[in-house]
Amino acid sequence: MLKPLADHVVLEAVKEPAQKSTILLPESVEKEKSEIGRVVAVGPDVKNIKKGNIVFYRKYSEHKIKDGIKEFVVVKGEDILAIKN
Secondary structure: OOOOOOOEEEEEEOOOOOOOOOOOOOHHHHHOOOEEEEEEEEOOOOOOOOOOOEEEEOOOOOEEEEEOOEEEEEEEHHHEEEEEO
């Protein structure tokens, strides 16, 4: 298992279910959308985020790591925007 250092958080990517919508957004808006992940491990300097939380994080801030057959995402704690309730 991965053990993050300092203020890093290890996430497992979560696919958000598609929602019915009649509004079409320009492609540029879709690129700015945040990503969703489930917290797998938290570094010692991270506060208010716990293993198992579903979080929204900044797109393009992640580093992808493959551990065996599983792929994880590592982000800094400051790149996590919100925790989903």
